[in-house]
Amino acid sequence: MSEPTTPSVEIVPHLCKACQRCIEVCKPGVIETNLERAFNELGYQWVEYKGDGCTGCGACFYACPEPGAVIVFKKGTAA
Amino acid sequence: MSQQVLEKPHSFYEKFDRKGGPQKTTHYCPGCGHGNVHKLIAETIDEMGLADRTVFISPVGCSVFAYYYFDVGNIQAAHGRAPAVGTGVKRTRHNSIVISYQGDGDLASIGTAEIIHAANRGEQMTVFFINNGIYGMTGGQMAATSLLGQKTATTPYGRTVENEGYPIHMAEVIATLEAPVFVARTHLADLKGIMNTRKCVRKAVQAQVEGKGFTFVEILSPCPTGWKMDTHTSCEYIVDKMLPVFPDKVFKDLIAERESYVRPDVDPTDEEVLDALDLGQLGEPFPKDQNFLDNFPTMNFKFAGFGGQGVLTAGAILAAVGMQEHLQVSWIPSYGPEMRGGTANASVVLSNKPVGSPMVVKPDVLAVMNDPSMDAFEETIAPGGLMIVNSTIITRKAKRTDIETLYIPLTQIADDMGLKAAANMVLLGAYLEYSKLLPVDHLKQIVPRGIKRKQLGDQNIEAVEAGAKWVRENVGARKAEAAVTA
Ligand SMILES: Cc1ncc(C[n+]2csc(CCOP(=O)(O)OP(=O)(O)O)c2C)c(N)n1
Ligand code: SF4
Ligand code: SF4
Ligand code: SF4
Numbered sequence: 001m002s003e004p005t006t007p008s009v010e011i012v013p014h015l016c017k018a019c020q021r022c023i024e025v026c027k028p029g030v031i032e033t034n035l036e037r038a039f040n041e042l043g044y045q046w047v048e049y050k051g052d053g054c055t056g057c058g059a060c061f062y063a064c065p066e067p068g069a070v071i072v073f074k075k076g077t078a079a
Numbered sequence: 080m081s082q083q084v085l086e087k088p089h090s091f092y093e094k095f096d097r098k099g100g101p102q103k104t105t106h107y108c109p110g111c112g113h114g115n116v117h118k119l120i121a122e123t124i125d126e127m128g129l130a131d132r133t134v135f136i137s138p139v140g141c142s143v144f145a146y147y148y149f150d151v152g153n154i155q156a157a158h159g160r161a162p163a164v165g166t167g168v169k170r171t172r173h174n175s176i177v178i179s180y181q182g183d184g185d186l187a188s189i190g191t192a193e194i195i196h197a198a199n200r201g202e203q204m205t206v207f208f209i210n211n212g213i214y215g216m217t218g219g220q221m222a223a224t225s226l227l228g229q230k231t232a233t234t235p236y237g238r239t240v241e242n243e244g245y246p247i248h249m250a251e252v253i254a255t256l257e258a259p260v261f262v263a264r265t266h267l268a269d270l271k272g273i274m275n276t277r278k279c280v281r282k283a284v285q286a287q288v289e290g291k292g293f294t295f296v297e298i299l300s301p302c303p304t305g306w307k308m309d310t311h312t313s314c315e316y317i318v319d320k321m322l323p324v325f326p327d328k329v330f331k332d333l334i335a336e337r338e339s340y341v342r343p344d345v346d347p348t349d350e351e352v353l354d355a356l357d358l359g360q361l362g363e364p365f366p367k368d369q370n371f372l373d374n375f376p377t378m379n380f381k382f383a384g385f386g387g388q389g390v391l392t393a394g395a396i397l398a399a400v401g402m403q404e405h406l407q408v409s410w411i412p413s414y415g416p417e418m419r420g421g422t423a424n425a426s427v428v429l430s431n432k433p434v435g436s437p438m439v440v441k442p443d444v445l446a447v448m449n450d451p452s453m454d455a456f457e458e459t460i461a462p463g464g465l466m467i468v469n470s471t472i473i474t475r476k477a478k479r480t481d482i483e484t485l486y487i488p489l490t491q492i493a494d495d496m497g498l499k500a501a502a503n504m505v506l507l508g509a510y511l512e513y514s515k516l517l518p519v520d521h522l523k524q525i526v527p528r529g530i531k532r533k534q535l536g537d538q539n540i541e542a543v544e545a546g547a548k549w550v551r552e553n554v555g556a557r558k559a560e561a562a563v564t565a
Pocket of ligand 1: 141142158181182184185186213215216222
């Protein structure tokens with residue numbers, strides 16, 4: 001029997017433009033912005049996954065305008 | 080591992096290397112809807128396995144650089160011309176999937192004619208129309224889609240009906256045409272809107288894959304920079320202000336009922352094209368005489384008269400003879416709006432060098448068939464040039480004394496042969512007999528091949544001969560007495 005994997009999301013810091021569209025569509029509210037954070041090379045304070053609670057719904061992936069900034073690992077089975 | 084991952088679609092380049100910038104992201108502002116739509120299109124291309132068949136036409140506007148992002152075939156079209164370029168691509172590459180991507184300045188202003196006619200012709204392409212109600216790239220000027228009251232750089236007091244008219248509803252306009260098979264408007268203001276856009280993007284592309292016809296998806300898209308709003312407020316603006324004016328719905332969906340249609344492959348040979356157009360019947364060129372070509376001067380001609388006197392044909396035949404002699408030639412007609420009557424003239428250039436401009440302003444040889452033509456052009460003849468006057472119709476004499484003048488009753492000679500319309504051929508026969516610029520004999524060979532009414536070939540050859548004969552009997556060769564009164 002394979003173990004079900006936990007869904008999660010990865011925000012790629014150097015691609016995020018901090019528009020916050022992902023945050024608006026995340027139902028469980030597990031992406032956050034942190035105004036204390038340093039800026040990335042684009043000059044934005046990228047958003048971050050809180051670390052757990054992602055349901056793998058994919059909403060943030062479609063809401064994010066930057067092609068590579070969000071990667072969502074949906075619920076699945078690890079072989 | 081069987082975990083599903085949502086990541087950057089493979090139809091994007093792995094790295095966004097743009098010339099002149101270290102930035103590895105798209106160049107779009109934070110929260111700009113262009114990126115969302117790009118992503119949905121790329122995902123669809125991935126899923127349908129179309130990357131190698133897709134030709135993406137980028138517009139002028141903020142999305143001008145889309146070719147740096149999509150790893151597919153790319154063309155960047157002139158402002159508003161994406162549907163015209165797409166038409167060319169699709170018609171020459173039937174298997175391609177053409178995606179025309181345009182903003183509202185591009186599609187709904189400068190390119191209005193292109194989109195309407197591409198849609199009306201039912202071109203087999205998919206158009207994504209980004210309606211952000213503003214010219215983003217150029218700094219937020221009013222678009223045809225800007226809302227009433229909307230403040231922009233060019234409507235600082237807000238758009239008014241009196242000054243700028245109402246916003247144009249492109250999806251509705253396109254949907255009134257018969258050819259399009261799928262026309263929808265969607266928005267990107269919230270997740271529901273984005274997922275509906277995703278559905279429509281797929282549907283439109285799938286319809287093209289199936290050869291159903293023209294598909295059009297208008298997408299209400301945030302432009303936080305142009306609107307001077309943050310992302311959140313931009314999305315609210317779409318819901319509160321834009322959607323009431325631009326409802327999101329499917330205006331037309333005939334995908335299920337329309338038959339698939341593949342445009343027949345038309346690939347005629349050069350000969351078939353020339354035949355179909357009644358052209359290219361001049362036959363083999365005359366043997367090349369290098370000495371003759373080397374010594375040939377550049378000669379500028381103008382043939383002028385009223386419509387029906389055949390001055391345009393005279394010019395075309397002379398150019399055709401020159402062409403068959405391996406000369407560089409040009410012929411350009413000029414006439415008024417009348418199809419019959421009115422005045423007309425043809426400029427012809429014969430040269431042994433490439434012709435720069437086909438317009439003849441200072442003719443070396445001017446032939447005038449009626450009074451107004453002589454009045455208009457006598458002054459323009461190059462000093463030392465030749466004027467041939469149709470003395471049947473024109474009774475006055477030349478004013479210029481620094482030119483050679485031949486008075487020939489062209490119309491009378493043609494009339495005597497029972498073919499009044501052949502005065503132009505009499506003219507050519509007379510001119511070549513007089514000038515010896517090109518052999519009269521070659522002219523006689525080209526005339527029946529070059530004229531439109533082939534059944535009159537023999538009579539036209541006779542007219543050429545009649546002109547030549549008149550010169551032999553009345554003038555003799557050039558440098559004999561120049562001016563002859565008929
Ligand atoms: C022939 C021509 N006219 C005008 C321009 C200037 N121009 C560049 S982009 C643009 C409008 C872009 O607006 P839109 O199509 O709405 O695209 P957006 O930038 O909003 O995505 C204009 C007028 C141009 N580049 N070429
Ligand atoms: S996948 Fe869904 S739950 Fe997970 S971070 Fe994105 S929006 Fe939130
Ligand atoms: S939507 Fe994308 S670019 Fe915007 S804040 Fe989220 S991850 Fe960053
Ligand atoms: S100006 Fe508007 S349309 Fe252009 S990139 Fe910025 S947000 Fe997008």
